[in-house]
Amino acid sequence: xxxxxxxxxxxxxxxxxxxxxxxxxxxxxxxxxxxxxxxxxxxxxxxxxxxxxxxxxxxxxxxxxxxxxxxxxxxxxxxxxxxxxxxxxxxxxxxxxxxxxxxxxxxxxxxxxxxxxxxxxxxxxxxxxxxxxxxxxxxxxxxxxxxxxxxxxxxxxxxxxxxxxxxxxxxxxxxxxxxxxxxxxxxxxxxxxxxxxxxxxxxxxxxxxxxxxxxxxxxxxxxxxxxxxxxxxxxxxxxxxxxxxxxxxxxxxxxxxxxxxxxxxxxxxxxxxxxxxxxxxxxxxxxxxxxxxxxxxxxxxxxxxxxxxxxxxxxxxxxxxxxxxxxxxxxxxxxxxxxxxxxxxxxxxxxxxxxxxxxxxxxxxxxxxxxxxxxxxxxxxxxxxxxxxxxxxxxxxxxxxxxxxxxxxxxxxxxxxxxxxxxxxxxxxxxxxxxxxxxxxxxxxxxxxxxxxxxxxxxxxxxxxxxxxxxxxxxxxxxxxxxxxxxxxxxxxxxxxxxxxxxxxxxxxxxxxxxxxxxxxxxxxxxxxxxxxxxxxxxxxxxxxxxxxxxxxxxxxxxxxxxxxxxxxxxxxxxxxxxxxxxxxxxxxxxxxxxxxxxxxxxxxxxxxxxxxxxxxxxxxxxxxxxxxxxxxxxxxxxxxxxxxxxxxxxxxxxxxxxxxxxxxxxxxxxxxxxxxxxxxxxxxxxxxxxxxxxxxxxxxxxxxxxxxxxxxxxxxxxxxxxxxxxxxxxxxxxxxxxxxxxxxxxxxxxx
Numbered sequence: 146x147x148x149x150x151x152x153x154x155x156x157x158x159x160x161x162x163x164x165x166x167x168x169x170x171x172x173x174x175x176x177x178x179x180x181x182x183x184x185x186x187x188x189x190x191x192x193x194x195x196x197x198x199x200x201x202x203x204x205x206x207x208x209x210x211x212x213x214x215x216x217x218x219x220x221x222x223x224x225x226x227x228x229x230x231x232x233x234x235x236x237x238x239x240x241x242x243x244x245x246x247x248x249x250x251x252x253x254x255x256x257x258x259x260x261x262x263x264x265x266x267x268x269x270x271x272x273x274x275x276x277x278x279x280x281x282x283x284x285x286x287x288x289x290x291x292x293x294x295x296x297x298x299x300x301x302x303x304x305x306x307x308x309x310x311x312x313x314x315x316x317x318x319x320x321x322x323x324x325x326x327x328x329x330x331x332x333x334x335x336x337x338x339x340x341x342x343x344x345x346x347x348x349x350x351x352x353x354x355x356x357x358x359x360x361x362x363x364x365x366x367x368x369x370x371x372x373x374x375x376x377x378x379x380x381x382x383x384x385x386x387x388x389x390x391x392x393x394x395x396x397x398x399x400x401x402x403x404x405x406x407x408x409x410x411x412x413x414x415x416x417x418x419x420x421x422x423x424x425x426x427x428x429x430x431x432x433x434x435x436x437x438x439x440x441x442x443x444x445x446x447x448x449x450x451x452x453x454x455x456x457x458x459x460x461x462x463x464x465x466x467x468x469x470x471x472x473x474x475x476x477x478x479x480x481x482x483x484x485x486x487x488x489x490x491x492x493x494x495x496x497x498x499x500x501x502x503x504x505x506x507x508x509x510x511x512x513x514x515x516x517x518x519x520x521x522x523x524x525x526x527x528x529x530x531x532x533x534x535x536x537x538x539x540x541x542x543x544x545x546x547x548x549x550x551x552x553x554x555x556x557x558x559x560x561x562x563x564x565x566x567x568x569x570x571x572x573x574x575x576x577x578x579x580x581x582x583x584x585x586x587x588x589x590x591x592x593x594x595x596x597x598x599x600x601x602x603x604x605x606x607x608x609x610x611x612x613x614x615x616x617x618x619x620x621x622x623x624x625x626x627x628x629x630x631x632x633x634x635x636x637x638x639x640x641x642x643x644x645x646x647x648x649x650x651x652x653x654x655x656x657x658x659x660x661x662x663x664x665x666x667x668x669x670x671x672x673x674x675x676x677x678x679x680x681x682x683x684x685x686x687x688x689x690x691x692x693x694x695x696x697x698x699x700x701x702x703x704x705x706x707x708x709x710x711x712x713x714x715x716x717x718x719x720x721x722x723x724x725x726x727x728x729x730x731x732x733x734x735x736x737x738x739x740x741x742x743x744x745x746x747x748x749x750x751x752x753x754x755x756x757x758x759x760x761x762x763x764x765x766x767x768x769x770x771x772x773x774x775x776x777x778x779x780x781x782x783x784x785x786x787x788x789x790x791x792x793x794x795x796x797x798x799x800x801x802x803x804x805x806x807x808x809x810x811x812x813x814x815x816x817x818x819x820x821x822x823x824x825x826x827x828x829x830x831x832x833x834x835x836x837x838x839x840x841x842x843x844x845x846x847x848x849x850x851x852x853x854x855x856x857x858x859x860x861x862x863x864x865x866x867x868x869x870x871x872x873x874x875x876x877x878x879x880x881x882x883x884x885x886x887x888x889x890x891x892x893x894x895x896x897x
Contacts, residue, residue: 174251174253175204175205175249175251175253176203176204176253177203177249177253177254177255178201178202178203178207178247178248178249178253178254178255179201179202179203179255180199180200180201180210180245180246180247180255180256180257181199181200181257182197182198182199182200182243182245182257182258182259183198183199183200183431184197184198185197185259185261187259187260187261188259188260188261188262197212197228197229197230197231197243197245198226198227198228198431199212199227199228199245199247199257200227201225201227201245201247203247203249203253204249205249205250205251206249206250207225207247207248207249207250208223208248208249208250209221209222209223209247209248210222210223210227210245210246210247210248211245211246211247211248212229212243212244212245213242213243213244213245213246214231214236214241214242214243215241215242216242216244219231226430226431227245227247228430228431228434230434231243236263237263238263239262239263240260240261240262240263241260241261241262241263242258242259242260242261243258243259243260243261244256244257244258245257245258274292274293274294274316274317274621275292275293275294276293276294276296277293277294277295277296278295278296278297279295279297279299279300279301279302279303279304279321280293280295280302280303280304281303281304282304282305282306282308282311283304283305283306283307283308284306284307284308285305285308285309285311285851286308286309286310286660286851286852287309287310287311287661287846287847287848287849287850287851287892288308288310288311288312288850288851288892289311289312289314289847289848289892289893290303290311290312290313290314290316290892291312291313291314291315291316291893292315292316292620292893293316293317294316294317295316295317295318295319295321296319296320296321297321297322297323298320298322299322300321300322300323301321301323301324301325301326301327302318302319302321302323302324302325302326302343303318303325303326303327304326304327304329305326305327305328305329305331305334306327306328306329306330306331307329307330307331308331308334309331309332309333310332310333310817310847311331311333311334311335312334312335312336312337312847313326313334313335313336313337313339314335314336314337314338314339314603314604315337315338315339315604315605315607315620316339316340317339317340317341317342317607317608317609318339318340318341318342318343319340319341319342319343319344320342320343320344320345321343321344321345321354322345322346322354323343323345323353323354324343324345324352324353324354324355324356324357324358324375325341325342325343325355325356325357325372325375326341326356326357326358327358327359328357328358328359328360328362328365329359329360329361329362330360330361330362331361331362331363332362332363332364333363333364334359334362334364334365334366335365335366335368335603336357336365336366336367336368336370337366337368337369337370337603337604338368338369338370338599338602338603338604338605338606338607338620339370339371339607340370340371340373340607340608340609341356341357341370341371341372341373341375342356342372342373342374342375342609343355343356343374343375343376344374344434344435345376347376347398347399347401347402349402350402350403350404351376351380351399351402351403351404352376352377352380352404353376353402354375354376355375355376355377355378355379355380355404356372356373356374356375356377356378356379356394357372357375357378357379357380357381358377358379358380358381359379359380359381359382359384359387360381360382360383361382361383361384362381362383362384362385362387363384363385363386364385364386365381365384365386365387365388366388366390367379367388367389367390367392368388368389368390368391368392368601368602368603369390369391369392369599369601369602369603369604369605369606369607370392370393370599370607371392371393371395371598371599371607371609371611371612372392372393372394372395372407373394373395373396373433373435373609373611374395374396374397374398374434374435375397375398375399376397376398376399376402376404376405377397377399377404377405377406377407377408377409378394378395378397378406378407378408379394379406379407379408379409379410380404380406380409380411381408381409381410381411381414382410382411382412382413382414382451383412383413383414383451384410384414384415384417385414385415385416386415386416387410387414387416387417387418388418388420389408389418389419389420389422390418390419390420390421390422390601391420391421391422391599391600391601391602391603392422392423392599392600393422393423393424393425393598393599393600393611394407394408394422394423394424394425394442395407395424395425395426395427395433395437395611396425396426396427396433396435396436396437396439397426397437397438397439397440398435398436398437398438399438399440400438400439400440400469400472401438404440405438405439405440405441405469405472406439406440406441406442406443406444407422407424407426407439407442407443408422408424408442408443408444409441409443409444409445409446410444410445410446410454410457411444411445411446411447411448411451411454411478412446412447412448412451412452412454413447413451413452413453413454414447414454414455415454415455415456416456417445417454417456417457417458418458419443419457419458419459419460419462420458420459420460420461420462421460421461421462421596421600421601422443422462422463422600423462423463423595423596423598423599423600424442424443424462424463424464424465424466424474425465425466425595426439426442426465426466426467426468426494426495427466428468437466437467437468439466439467439468439469439472439495440469440471440472441469441472441473441474441475441476441478441500442464442466442467442472442473442474442475442494443459443462443464443474443475443476444475444476444478445457445459445476445477445478445481445484446476446477446478446479446480446481446503447479447480447481447482448479448480449480449538452480453480453481453482453504453538454480454481454482455481455482455483456482456483457477457481457482457483457484457485458484458485458487459475459484459485459486459487459489460485460486460487460488460489461487461488461489462475462489462490463489463490463492463593463595463596463600464489464490464491464492464494465491465492465493465494465595466493466494466495467493467494467495468495468520469495469496469520469523470495470496470520470521470522470523471496471523472495472496472497473494473495473496473497473498473499473500474491474494474495474497474498474499474514475489475491475494475498475499475500476499476500476501476502477500477501477502477503477504477507478502478503478504479502479503479504479533479534479537480503480504480537480538481503481504481507482504482505482506483504483505483506483507484501484504484506484507484508485507485508485510486499486507486508486509486510486512487508487510487511487512488510488511488512489512489513490512490513490593491512491513491514491515491516491527492515492516492593493515493516493517493518494514494516495516495520495523496519496520496522496523496524496525496526497516497523497524497525497526497527497528497529497552498512498514498516498526498527498528498550498552499512499514499527499528499529499550500528500529500531501529501530501531501540501543501568502531502532502533502534502540503532503533503534503537503538503540503568504540505538505539505540505541505542506542507541507542507543507544507568508543508544508546509528509543509544509545509546509548510544510545510546510547510548511546511547511548512528512548512549512550513548513549513550513586513592513593514527514528514548514549514550514551514552514561515527515550515551515552515582515586515593516551516552516553517551517552517553518553519552519553519554519555520555521555523555524560524563525552525553525554525555525560526552526554526560526561526562526563527550527551527552527560527561527562527578527582528545528548528550528561528562528563529562529563529564529565530543530545530563530564530565530568530571531563531564531565531566531567531568532565532566532567532568533565535567540567540568541567541568541569541570541571542568542569542570542571542572543568543570543571543572544572544574545562545571545572545573545574545576546572546573546574546575546576547574547575547576548576548577549576549577549582549585549586550562550576550577550578550582551578551579551582551583551586559578559579559580559583561578561579561582562576562578597613597614597615597616598611598612598613598614599612599614600614602614602616602617604617604620605617605618605619605620606618606619606620607619607620608620608621627870627871627872627873627896628819628848628871628891628893628896629819629820629821629846629871629872630779630818630819630820630872631777631778631779631780631781631815631816631819631820631821632779632780632781632820632821632822632823632868632871632872633780633781633782633783633810633820633821633822633823634681634781634782634783634822634823634824634825634864634868635783635784635785635803635807635822635823635824635825636678636681636744636783636784636790636825636826636827637785637790637791637799637824637825637826637827637841638674638744638787638790638791638792638826638827638828639674639791639792639826639827639828639829639830640791640796640826640829640830640840640841641829641830641831641832641838641839641840642665642667642829642839642840642841643839644796644830645796645826645840645841646658646663646665646841648796650795650796650797650800651796651797651799651800652800653800653801653803653804653808654800654803654824654841654843657811657824657843657845658841658843659852660851660852661843661844661845661846661849661851661852661853662843662844662845662846662849662850662853662854662855662890663841663842663843663844663853663854663855664842664843664844664855664857664859664887665854665855665856666839666855666856666857666858666859667825667839667840667841667842667858667859667860668834668835668836668837668838668839668840668858668859668860669826669827669828669829669835669836669837669838669840669860669861670686670835670836670837670860670861670862671686671689671828671836671837672689672828672833672836672837672838673689673691673828674691674741674743674744674827674828675688675689675690675691675693675743675746676688676689676837677827677828677837677861678743678744678746678827679700679746679749680860680861680862680865680879680880681746681861681862681864681865682704682705682706682746682747682749682750682782682865682878683700683702683703683704683705683750683878683879684703684862684865684877684878684879684880684881684882684884685702685878685879685880687700687702691743693743693749694729694730694731694742694743695729695730695742695748695749695754696729696730698749699749699750699751699754700749700750700751701751702878702879703876703878703879704750704752704878705747705750705780705865705868705869705878706747706750706752706753706758707750707752707878708869708874708876708877708878709779709780709869709872709874710752710758711874711876712872712873712874712875714778714779714780714872714874715761715778715779715780716747716761716778716779716780716781716782717761717762717763717767717771717777717778717780717781717782718745718746718747718748718753718761718762718763718782718784719763719764719765719767719768719781719782719783719784720740720744720745720762720763720764720765720784721737721738721740721764721765721784721785721786721789722734722735722736722737722738722739722740722764722765722786722787723736723740723745723762723763723764723765724736724740725764726759726760726762726763726764727759727760727762728748728762729748729754729759729762730742736764737786738786738787738788738789739786739787739788739792739793740786740787741786741787741792744784744787744790744792744827745762745782745784746782747761747762747782748762761778765783765784765785765786765806768781768783768806769806769809772809772810772813772815775815777815779872780868780872783807785799785802785806789802790802803824807822807824810822811845816847817847818847820846820847821844821845821846821867821868821871822844822845822846823842823843823844823845823864823867823868824841824842824843824845825840825841825842825843825861825864826840826841826842827840828840835858835860836860837860842859842864844867844887844890846890846891848891848892848893849890849891849892850890850891850892853889853890855887855889855890857885857887857889858885859884859885859887860884862879862880862881862884863881863884863885863886863887864887865877865878865879865880865881865884866881866882866884866886866887867886867887867888869881870886870896873896
């Protein structure tokens with residue numbers, strides 16, 4: 146035996162009385178560890194966070210595994226699994242070498258290496274994100290945070306407090322020592338298409354490192370996100386109007402700290418929709434950086450002091466995984482009232498699929514539940530109804546209908562439904578249980594396939610190590626996309642800046658100027674009107690003769706209509722009191738007001754006069770119809786008649802017209818999603834400064850800085866540039882090509 150003998154050649158001698166003998170043996174050193182890089186594949190293009198996984202074995206045992214990037218040590222792992230999460234956004238877009246080195250107890254070592262290509266600026270990955278420290282918004286209105294990679298080694302990554310109309314989108318949030326996103330109070334908060342992975346250290350109870358933690362918020366929408374490794378992936382309390390739609394939630398970790406849910410909505414919440422989400426809990430650390438410690442996957446409840454959670458709809462969710470002996474896939478807990486659990490799919494969710502533990506007016510209908518992996522010590526039932534705590538308020542009535550449910554108990558028998566009492570009346574209708582259900586659900590991969598990740602993006606698919614959805618473009622391809630989908634301009638007539646801003650005759654316009662953006666040094670280009678209208682549409686004055694009509698002055702220079710058509714954008718001229726669709730004639734008083742031809746500039750463009758385009762010149766009555774039918778064009782020029790634009794009537798008349806006709810546009814979902822509106826006066830009343838005098842220009846957008854006042858000098862050509870570049874049009878007519886840019890009014894990073 147070679148144990149205890151040094152490696153190399155050794156002579157062994159033996160003596161028995163007068164007999165002596167010897168032999169020489171060679172002791173070989175123990176073999177080095179066996180090592181290979183399992184993922185990513187050699188030569189792969191990578192972006193965003195990447196898990197580098199190594200397979201390491203050794204006869205004596207492994208003491209440590211080191212991960213190197215371009216010869217620099219990144220991390221040391223002392224036990225299996227041997228993984229390193231590489232945030233590639235910190236590396237250049239180029240080839241990089243990954244080397245993994247393993248050591249055994251005999252100090253032998255072995256290495257494996259491969260070259261990978263980082264591509265964070267291309268359209269196929271999660272790149273294009275700007276590195277950022279923590280983001281904090283307090284008392285803000287209309288802010289959009291997008292295209293960032295937000296990290297914070299010292300606390301929460303994003304904090305939103307007492308704010309309105311906030312959107313966090315198309316960003317990577319994490320790692321964070323604290324929570325990914327904290328939302329306190331506020332109204333109309335959107336969290337769209339982000340990869341959120343706090344990964345902080347758990348430290349007591351509660352909400353130390355949730356994916357999203359929201360308290361006291363109204364109208365919070367969370368859609369299209371990938372949220373992983375939170376204490377709870379969403380913890381929401383005291384909510385009104387909460388929508389959680391189309392997200393992927395992975396491996397909550399807080400079971401030991403009274404959390405551990407993919408989604409938990411509790412304490413005095415109302416009007417809650419949880420729809421079309423994919424929740425997964427797994428202990429497989431060869432696939433996932435952190436294992437699950439899940440209690441319930443989706444859980445609703447309240448409390449005797451905080452109040453019940455009511456008006457709950459959980460539908461069309463795919464819920465899988467979990468190993469808790471007390472939790473379920475989907476639960477109505479204490480004081481969860483009026484819950485509707487509809488058409489959900491639950492596969493191997495631990496000791497139970499759906500649990501009704503309390504609450505009134507509960508409906509469990511058309512769900513499919515297959516639990517074939519019983520948990521030792523658990524009840525192991527597909528669906529149960531039981532008033533768990535006798536001290537809770539009234540439980541029932543409960544309706545259980547049209548469900549297909551099968552579960553296997555620890556003893557191997559069927560255990561599809563259990564009623565523990567206390568929730569009367571209980572109505573059971575048309576359910577399929579036990580052997581019949583097993584027949585229907587026998588092959589879960591075929592009958593109950595998981596959805597893509599994430600299941601329902603809001604606008605694009607965020608990159609992550611888990612992303613599989615290809616139905617929409619990756620968010621990285623939208624980083625340089627235009628910020629607006631719909632832009633509009635309304636021109637008012639002949640008033641000095643000082644006659645408008647602060648004038649009590651125009652309360653509505655002044656309220657917009659105070660809420661959104663105001664250009665305090667904005668000037669018209671010329672006198673009289675027509676040259677200003679043409680500057681706003683061609684980048685040239687062309688003429689100062691207001692008597693020209695579209696038929697007598699067809700404009701063939703480069704113009705807004707031409708470039709919109711060339712860029713595949715739609716347009717319309719909405720003109721109040723215009724005689725007819727496609728009208729190219731002179732002034733008219735035929736139709737409820739004075740139509741001034743030179744106040745509606747688009748019909749002058751030869752591109753608009755083409756037969757295929759004339760139908761885009763329409764009466765203003767069409768505007769309300771298009772708004773109601775979600776049929777507005779990408780670009781709209783809105784022309785009030787001569788009274789309502791303050792040419793012939795007083796400013797208070799124009800203000801009332803704006804309030805009546807433009808306020809519905811601003812409040813519409815379409816505009817709040819991607820809109821820009823400019824309200825500007827064509828020229829001053831009696832001022833020639835900078836050509837046409839100082840006038841009021843109000844810039845309105847959900848992406849605008851709230852209450853912003855600019856002191857930059859602008860003229861009409863800058864508005865032309867803003868509207869076209871905001872739609873992604875690259876060719877700018879006339880003076881717009883060199884006019885000062887107006888991106889200072891907005892919260893987003895200006896497009897390149």
